[in-house]
Amino acid sequence: MTDISQEPVHSSNQTAPEKSRSYWSDVWRQFRSHKGAMMGAVVFFGILLLVIVGPLIYHVDPTYIDIRSRNQGPSLAHPFGTDQLGRDILARMMAGGQVSMAVGITAMLISLILGTAIGVLAGYFKRLDGWLMRLTDLFLALPLLPLLLVIILLFRDPLNRAFGPEGGIFILMVTAIGITSWMQAARIVRGDVLALKEREFVLAARSIGTTPLLMILRHVLPNVLSPIMVSATLGVANAIITESALSFLGLGFPPDFPTWGRLLFDGVDYLQQYPERVIFPGVAISLTVLSVNYMGDGLRDALDPRIRGR
Amino acid sequence: MLTFTLRRLVFAVPTLLFIALVIFLLLELAPGDPMAQVPLTVPPEVKEKMRLALGLGEPMHVRFVLWLKQFFIVEPIHLVDAIFGSSLGEGMQRVISWQTRSPVMDIVVQRMPQTLWVVGMSYVLGVLIALPIGIYSAYRQYSWFDQIGTFVSMVGFSVPTFFTGVLLIVIFSVNLGWFPSIYDTTHKVTDLESLLFQIKQMIMPVSVLALYNAAQISRFMRASMLDNLNQDYVRTARAKGLKEKTVVLVHVLRNSMIPVVTVIALGVPTVFGGAIITEQVFKVNGLGQLLITAIQANDLPMVQTLTFIFAVLIVVFNLIADVLYGLLDPRIRYD
Numbered sequence: 261m262t263d264i265s266q267e268p269v270h271s272s273n274q275t276a277p278e279k280s281r282s283y284w285s286d287v288w289r290q291f292r293s294h295k296g297a298m299m300g301a302v303v304f305f306g307i308l309l310l311v312i313v314g315p316l317i318y319h320v321d322p323t324y325i326d327i328r329s330r331n332q333g334p335s336l337a338h339p340f341g342t343d344q345l346g347r348d349i350l351a352r353m354m355a356g357g358q359v360s361m362a363v364g365i366t367a368m369l370i371s372l373i374l375g376t377a378i379g380v381l382a383g384y385f386k387r388l389d390g391w392l393m394r395l396t397d398l399f400l401a402l403p404l405l406p407l408l409l410v411i412i413l414l415f416r417d418p419l420n421r422a423f424g425p426e427g428g429i430f431i432l433m434v435t436a437i438g439i440t441s442w443m444q445a446a447r448i449v450r451g452d453v454l455a456l457k458e459r460e461f462v463l464a465a466r467s468i469g470t471t472p473l474l475m476i477l478r479h480v481l482p483n484v485l486s487p488i489m490v491s492a493t494l495g496v497a498n499a500i501i502t503e504s505a506l507s508f509l510g511l512g513f514p515p516d517f518p519t520w521g522r523l524l525f526d527g528v529d530y531l532q533q534y535p536e537r538v539i540f541p542g543v544a545i546s547l548t549v550l551s552v553n554y555m556g557d558g559l560r561d562a563l564d565p566r567i568r569g570r
Numbered sequence: 571m572l573t574f575t576l577r578r579l580v581f582a583v584p585t586l587l588f589i590a591l592v593i594f595l596l597l598e599l600a601p602g603d604p605m606a607q608v609p610l611t612v613p614p615e616v617k618e619k620m621r622l623a624l625g626l627g628e629p630m631h632v633r634f635v636l637w638l639k640q641f642f643i644v645e646p647i648h649l650v651d652a653i654f655g656s657s658l659g660e661g662m663q664r665v666i667s668w669q670t671r672s673p674v675m676d677i678v679v680q681r682m683p684q685t686l687w688v689v690g691m692s693y694v695l696g697v698l699i700a701l702p703i704g705i706y707s708a709y710r711q712y713s714w715f716d717q718i719g720t721f722v723s724m725v726g727f728s729v730p731t732f733f734t735g736v737l738l739i740v741i742f743s744v745n746l747g748w749f750p751s752i753y754d755t756t757h758k759v760t761d762l763e764s765l766l767f768q769i770k771q772m773i774m775p776v777s778v779l780a781l782y783n784a785a786q787i788s789r790f791m792r793a794s795m796l797d798n799l800n801q802d803y804v805r806t807a808r809a810k811g812l813k814e815k816t817v818v819l820v821h822v823l824r825n826s827m828i829p830v831v832t833v834i835a836l837g838v839p840t841v842f843g844g845a846i847i848t849e850q851v852f853k854v855n856g857l858g859q860l861l862i863t864a865i866q867a868n869d870l871p872m873v874q875t876l877t878f879i880f881a882v883l884i885v886v887f888n889l890i891a892d893v894l895y896g897l898l899d900p901r902i903r904y905d
Binding site: 509 | 588589593736737740843846847850865866880884885
């Protein structure tokens with residue numbers, strides 16, 4: 261009896277916040293309580309902002325060659341100094357960041373779209389399941405880094421001819437990374453779709469004659485959004501690392517088109533005299549990837565109902 | 571278990587064939603002429619003869635089967651010959667590198683020890699570092715050791731090896747001058763002094779890769795330990811009055827090692843792939859460096875063979891991981 265008498269008091273205290281609680285506000289609350297994830301988000305969006313807004317404020321052409329003022333240390337005119345051709349390193353870092361971020365995000369989108377499509381198709385249509393999962397397993401058995409190197413080497417020149425040196429390598433890089441990194445997302449999405457298919461609301465929707473296409477768009481996709489979001493964040497980190505690794509091996513972007521990986525690669529030749537040229541892009545890559553990984557960790561915790569309740 | 575292993579082995583064959591086909595087609599369809607480096611003064615009919623000499627005259631499917639035959643039949647026979655001094659493979663055509671005109675496998679065998687030393691050492695070291703860290707940080711979850719350990723493993727996992735490598739060179743070779751920045755593969759260990767030099771030059775490449783591997787494995791170890799520490803059987807073991815050491819290091823650890831062992835097995839081929847970058851940083855002339863130079867020189871047979879070797883590694887270690895999982899965990903039954 262005491263329980264019942266206490267109940268109204270208890271619930272009246274709770275009603276005010278209770279009303280505003282939705283799924284996403286819950287997730288957001290949990291995400292905010294994860295310190296690392298918040299730090300990660302702040303750092304990541306800070307870098308993104310710096311890279312996008314920076315060049316609008318700091319008007320220096322990253323490709324302008326001023327051979328008289330080469331190899332300078334940090335000064336007022338060049339806050340990060342200049343490189344062996346007198347190009348401003350700060351401007352190059354920002355331009356490189358734009359490309360690296362663009363590659364990371366675009367490649368992530370490609371791999372996500374591919375992974376989600378294959379995962380949903382495999383999970384939803386039983387006939388496709390065996391074939392698609394076998395394909396996924398085969399892709400997982402491919403040696404990715406050697407294959408990426410081969411792909412880049414072989415298709416660089418024809419694509420450069422077709423889309424220009426910058427567009428060509430960008431398209432190549434993004435597609436190559438995208439089609440070699442969709443497998444994890446596809447597996448996770450398939451598992452979730454298989455579980456979803458057994459739920460009552462899917463049965464209810466089917467019983468009123470929902471077509472498979474509508475079913476996927478209305479009922480399946482919104483419910484597999486959380487694993488997709490987690491793999492999206494981790495996908496950005498993976499794509500940025502892969503791009504800079506390829507650039508570092510000298511098989512990425514051309515030298516007059518800076519990315520962080522390319523800047524690092526160029527800096528290695530001057531390692532003895534000017535170690536900061538390696539350290540700036542290296543720190544930028546590492547910070548970005550670290551912050552994205554922390555965000556992914558926080559997001560995974562926030563989207564996991566077993567943890568969120570606590 | 572035996573039937574499962576056999577079934578997996580049989581399934582590995584089409585997988586390998588498919589991968590071989592993908593690699594072959596990729597190189598085949600790619601624009602890129604092996605004759606591009608030949609001077610323009612060479613007349614076309616001579617060029618045609620050179621092309622035939624490289625084995626490019628046959629249609630595509632014939633060359634694919636021929637390559638498979640060379641890789642799976644001729645090369646193992648030559649390996650047997652090399653070991654036992656027999657001459658079974660006399661007169662059989664081997665896979666020839668376009669760059670050096672010598673058999674690809676001979677070069678691979680020459681380069682193998684460097685890669686195996688650096689990669690193998692770093693992986694063993696990484697595992698040895700990762701396991702105690704993972705165990706202790708799970709046992710004392712949310713302690714300062716755990717917090718620092720998780721942060722360090724996150725950093726080690728996020729910072730790419732080409733940056734850690736370069737950073738170590740800046741600190742230890744350029745500023746302190748302790749270790750050489752370039753790995754000398756011609757160095758031979760004959761006495762104590764040369765052994766010391768060998769250790770010195772191995773420290774940096776090994777520690778870069780070891781840090782990266784340790785970061786990943788310690789995360790798995792920690793998660794797996796945490797899963798097991800809250801199980802009922804742990805409470806039972808404690809209630810029986812077993813020593814804490816026995817509970818954690820025997821009961822919990824043995825059960826937590828099951829997924830970790832598979833992860834370690836699965837990680838081996840990735841480490842070989844990752845070593846491509848580390849070898850480039852420290853100028854170790856191992857397999858990764860061989861692949862990069864072959865790619866730059868358009869040496870297709872070499873690229874094909876090396877990529878396929880990496881693929882074989884992945885398939886073999888996937889198989890090993892699956893079988894190990896079944897052997898270690900009696901709850902898992904594949905039949």
